[in-house]
Every structure is written in structure tokens, then in C-alpha cells.
Amino acid sequence: MARIAFILLCHKDPEAIVRQARMLTEAGDYIAIHFDARASADAFARIRAELADNPNVVFARRRIRCGWGEWSLVQATLHAVEAAVGHFPRATHFYMLSGDCAPIKSARYAHAFLDAHDVDYIESFDFFESDWIKTGMKEERLTYRHFFNERTQPWRFYTSFNLQKRLRLTRDIPHDIDVQIGSQWWCLRRRTVEWILDFTKARRDVMRFFRTTWIPDETFFQTLVRHLVPGTEIETRTLTFLMFTDYGMPVTFYNDHYDLLLGQDNLFARKISPEAVQLRRRLGSLYSDDTAEFSISDEGRNLYRFLAGRGREGRRFARRFWEVESTIGRDRELLIVICKKWHVAKRLVARIRRMTDLPVIEYLFNEEGTALPDLGGIQLSLAKRTRHRRALMRMLFDYYRTDRLVICMDPASMDLLTDFCGDRARTRLLEIQCAFSDTYLGGHARRVGLAGERTRPETLARLLPTIRHDITHESDRIRDAGFASHFILREGDARERSADLLAQFLDIPAEKAQDIAEFDHLFAD
Structure with a gap:
């Protein structure tokens, strides 16, 4: 039977992390936690103390300071993965989570689902040919080196970038890899994770390349999985249900989304509002319910687009040239x-x-x-x-x-x-x-x-x-x-x-x- 080692990246709300870890491990699964070094040492100490007697919990060997768009997010994930692989030899799958995620199926359903499909679940679309990136930088994420955080150090980020452009300081992508892109919320088999860890030790050139790419958590694992695993053993989707608004922000779920979430063809969902106490409680009870049955309708994204669009009338821009010049x-x-x-x-x-x-x-x-x-x-x-x-x-x-x-x-x-x-x-x-x-x-x-x-x-x-x-x-x-x-x-x-x-x-x-x-x-x- 499948046994899941959850890889949890988190940075706040120690009490919620403890509840999440206990809920997931009570079903016989495991969890490896990386708690951001930007958070207080006291908060981390509380988490460790509360979970000290739980043998199915392990912590990353090193806490690092994480920043959006930085390599640090990938490095924190690798630290947690290494801890999980070393401490949980019976784990068959490794599942990325954040503190905002919650299960939308029971543990029994999740285990049966993973047992039935011997594949890795990860979004991995061709970086150059797909339209996964809608706006902003694309090739520049890879062909230039990014040393600074765009959100916290915007002047340094863009000054460094523009200087490289002016001096034409581009670099080559490692010749034998095809860069892929997709969501960072993946579920990988043990063999795949072990291959990735071996690859990180053997291919220092690839590691140097990704350390200075921009937003590598959307490309690193996606590229390595596609490089190491036969395509027939990869399902290009995430098992975590998530949606984005027209403005590129994650859709947040509240108490009244319970039925909608259960109907999706996914195992987890993000992001769950911190204020949705009733929803978190119901989903937590659901995870341990071995008798729960699920009817998959999978209409969530279409339904959201339909309802969110009410009140936003479709407005046209200037008339197109073929309309102006023709009748x-x-x-x-x-x-x-x-x-x-x-x-x-x-x-x-x-x-x-x-x-x-x-x-x-x-x-x-x-x-x-x-x-x-x-x-x-x-x-x-x-x-x-x-x-x-x-x-x-x-x-x-x-x-x-x-x-x-x-x-x-x-x-x-x-x-x-x-x-x-x-x-x-x-x-x-x-x-x-x-x-x-x-x-x-x-x-x-x-x-x-x-x-x-x-x-x-x-x-x-x-x-x-x-x-x-x-x-x-x-x-x-x-x-x-x-x-x-x-x-x-x-x-x-x-x-x-x-x-x-x-x-x-x-x-x-x-x-x-x-x-x-x-x-x-x-x-x-």
C-alpha cells in the first residue's frame, strides 16, 4: 500500500502546522518539515516540542531563509526531501505541501489512488513552446543570471539584469536538458526522488545553472523529472487543486467551498483561508474517515470562471483593423x-x-x-x-x-x-x-x-x-x-x-x- 512522505514548506502559524502534521501522520503517513529561517526561533522551538514524540515527523537538517523567486525555495525542498528519504524507508511517494494546503479526500482514497497509478504527478510543459508563462520574463529567466530577489531588492535585481543585457552576458542552457515548467506542487515516487538526489550530486553544472535562474521552483524538479523518468511514467498534472484569479493571485477557499472541493479530481487543495476554521476542521475529519465516498464532478475551474465573471461585463477595445477597413x-x-x-x-x-x-x-x-x-x-x-x-x-x-x-x-x-x-x-x-x-x-x-x-x-x-x-x-x-x-x-x-x-x-x-x-x-x- 502507498505510504506518503509529505514535504511541508511553511513559515508561520506554529499551531496550524502542528495540527496539520498530526492529522497527516495519524493515517500512517509521514511528514518532513522545513520551517523558514526568517520565522522566529521560538516558533520553531514550539513546533519541535509539540511533535517531539511523533516518530513519523522529521525536520530538515538545516533551516534556510526563503524568498519568492529564489533558489532558496528549491534548496529548502531538497533539505526536506533528503530528511524524508533518510528517515522514512517505507515511504513510497513524496508529496509537496504548504501550510495553506488541506486534504480534500480521505487517506484511504489517496492511498488507493496512488496504488492504482504507477506514475509521477508533476506539471512539466516545454519551457519555450508552451504558453505556461503568460506575461513578463520568459527566456530571460534562464539566459541571464539572477542574484537578487525581485520583490525585496528590485533596484539590484533590475540593475543587474539590465547590465547583463547591455553587455550581452548571456549563458547557455546545459546542452543535454530540455527545460520544463509547471506548478511546484508535485507528487513523486520514491525511485524518482532518489534519482533526483543522485543527479544533484553528479551534475554540479546543472545545479549551478538553476541556482541563478529566476523562479526555479517552477522549473527545477519539472526539468529533472522529465530528464530522468520515461514520459509514459509521468502524468503532467498536479494532484493539488488550485486556481488563480485574472490578476494572477491564488484563489482562496472558505467554509462554503466544502462540497466544491470534494468534487474535484485532486487529493489536496490550496489555499485554504486561515479564517476558514470550519472548513479545515471538516477536511481534517474527512482525511481520517475510511468510509467516505466521493463523487468526482471536477467542475471547479469552469464554475469559478463563470461565477467570477458575473458583473464583469465583456468590454471590447478599439475596433480591429479588419473591422474598420471592411464592411x-x-x-x-x-x-x-x-x-x-x-x-x-x-x-x-x-x-x-x-x-x-x-x-x-x-x-x-x-x-x-x-x-x-x-x-x-x-x-x-x-x-x-x-x-x-x-x-x-x-x-x-x-x-x-x-x-x-x-x-x-x-x-x-x-x-x-x-x-x-x-x-x-x-x-x-x-x-x-x-x-x-x-x-x-x-x-x-x-x-x-x-x-x-x-x-x-x-x-x-x-x-x-x-x-x-x-x-x-x-x-x-x-x-x-x-x-x-x-x-x-x-x-x-x-x-x-x-x-x-x-x-x-x-x-x-x-x-x-x-x-x-x-x-x-x-x-x-
Whole structure:
């Protein structure tokens, strides 16, 4: 059975560290602690005294002062790893933790999970080819030497960096390693950890290189694991659930996140708020509960992005050059059917296609698989279609040799609607407003990744009002925009009114519109 040696880097709150160590070791696992030398000696003494009688606890042989972005974080980890390897010969896995981490599964579940998969869990993406680094320095992290802490010594950090740039004092990456990057929260097998320790003694050149890279805790272990272990034995993900805000800050979890955390396909989570006393207590009890069962829905990140985005309206920047310099065409007419229930809009436009000579295209800006003619590659992806929207529409008008075209669009595509309605072409909108049952909204949440098949009913019940309000908000935005020629067809409308709206929208005779409206199952789910 798997036995875990936790590698804990911490720097504050001695009482919480003691509780964390006791909780993890009571399940038969081990823990090696490095307590930052920047913290007080008295705090460290309290931790040692409280855990002195616990044989499953060991301390790093040396405390060092740690700083964000520095080699010191890697060195502290290596000290703790060396202590764990030497003191716990029965440990099969080594798991990186911080004082802000907490288990979101039971020890029994964690052990069974690790037993079932003989792999190392570590994010390790190609440093140069991946987009893991979003902003700031990239190659410069490696090709220049970084001797100072960017946060505590910014003047020295940037003066040294700029001087090296000016004098072209670059350096080479060790020729036989491919630098990788990823989260520092890993879980590695014993054999892998022993290989890493042997490598650190044998390859002083690589150690010198990483000692002066910037933020090496995101590259050191990630690179060595990929260098030493076959790719088939590496799963490129972390077993610690963590999320970041739009501003690059870690998302903090509180008492009301308990159900969400348990549903994630991870063993631990960070960061747990120090004020979330109830959450920490419940998760601590959970870790020792051998009877606990878990339903994995794994919707946490999608759910967070959805909820965090409410209230932050999507705002466009200056108009793109292809929008400023191009138009669909002054004498052309674009007819847009807007509906949240895509199957309803598709039924209607299919009937329009059969009853008129109008070309019809379904959700071309919302659905990757929408059938489109070959337009030289511009139609191949949603990103290309959206980026070159006006050029795409011009080409479609030309392809069908028409001046009138019907398309479908999701009401969330407000930037597209605004753009098209601002074009010189005549644009008409037919918004179809449907009724939404809780069953339908639950299915919608699963389809878009806000919930999984095993999401708890009570979690889903709390989410449904937000989704319902979001759909209403999308419709309100369209109405508030004051678009000209905006028609609204509601699910409960009489057939006569529906026919009248279709006649105005499509600019067709009333008799033909009546034929289109003779549709008994338009709104059926």
C-alpha cells in the first residue's frame, strides 16, 4: 500500500502546522518539515516540542531563509526531501505541501489512488513552446543570471539584469536538458526522488545553472523529472487543486467551498483561508474517515470562471483593423436568429430554408462543427471566424451569390451583435425567448462544464438561479442596446403573432410566414 512522505514548506502559524502534521501522520503517513529561517526561533522551538514524540515527523537538517523567486525555495525542498528519504524507508511517494494546503479526500482514497497509478504527478510543459508563462520574463529567466530577489531588492535585481543585457552576458542552457515548467506542487515516487538526489550530486553544472535562474521552483524538479523518468511514467498534472484569479493571485477557499472541493479530481487543495476554521476542521475529519465516498464532478475551474465573471461585463477595445477597413456590404441584408436553445433556432431556420430561397447557416460563431463551405481556411476554427467576422460574412454572401443571408447566434455573443448591427449592411434580429425549466438548466450546466454528472443536487440547486439570471441578463443587454429592427418571438406567443413577426423579420408575404409558423413542436426540448 502507498505510504506518503509529505514535504511541508511553511513559515508561520506554529499551531496550524502542528495540527496539520498530526492529522497527516495519524493515517500512517509521514511528514518532513522545513520551517523558514526568517520565522522566529521560538516558533520553531514550539513546533519541535509539540511533535517531539511523533516518530513519523522529521525536520530538515538545516533551516534556510526563503524568498519568492529564489533558489532558496528549491534548496529548502531538497533539505526536506533528503530528511524524508533518510528517515522514512517505507515511504513510497513524496508529496509537496504548504501550510495553506488541506486534504480534500480521505487517506484511504489517496492511498488507493496512488496504488492504482504507477506514475509521477508533476506539471512539466516545454519551457519555450508552451504558453505556461503568460506575461513578463520568459527566456530571460534562464539566459541571464539572477542574484537578487525581485520583490525585496528590485533596484539590484533590475540593475543587474539590465547590465547583463547591455553587455550581452548571456549563458547557455546545459546542452543535454530540455527545460520544463509547471506548478511546484508535485507528487513523486520514491525511485524518482532518489534519482533526483543522485543527479544533484553528479551534475554540479546543472545545479549551478538553476541556482541563478529566476523562479526555479517552477522549473527545477519539472526539468529533472522529465530528464530522468520515461514520459509514459509521468502524468503532467498536479494532484493539488488550485486556481488563480485574472490578476494572477491564488484563489482562496472558505467554509462554503466544502462540497466544491470534494468534487474535484485532486487529493489536496490550496489555499485554504486561515479564517476558514470550519472548513479545515471538516477536511481534517474527512482525511481520517475510511468510509467516505466521493463523487468526482471536477467542475471547479469552469464554475469559478463563470461565477467570477458575473458583473464583469465583456468590454471590447478599439475596433480591429479588419473591422474598420471592411464592411459586409451596404446593399446586403443580414438576418440573425438569436436563441439560447440552439435546437429551437435550428428547427426554425431549417423550416425557413425549406419554405424560402434564403441561404441559412446555423451557429457558425458558436459551434465548431457548423457546416460551412471551403473559404480558403478562414472558416476552419471558431477563433478565425470570430477574428475575421466581417470578411467571413462577405465571403459567405459571395459564395451563395445572395444579398440576403440568415444565420443563428447565441445571445451571449453581444460583441458580434454590436459589430454586425454597426455595419453598413442592413441587419435584422429575431430573438427567440424560451422558457427554461430547472431540468433544462441542469443539463445546460453539464453541457458547458459548470457541473458534472456526479455534481451534488444541492450544489446544482444553488447554481441554477445564477444561470437563470445570466440568461435573462443576456436578453436584457440585447434589448438595452436599442438595436433597430429587433423582433422578439416568445414561446407563449399565439401563432398569428409569430407569423406576423416572421413576415416582418424575413420581409416575406404573410401567407408564406403563416406556413413557416405552422410548426407544432418548435419549442420541444
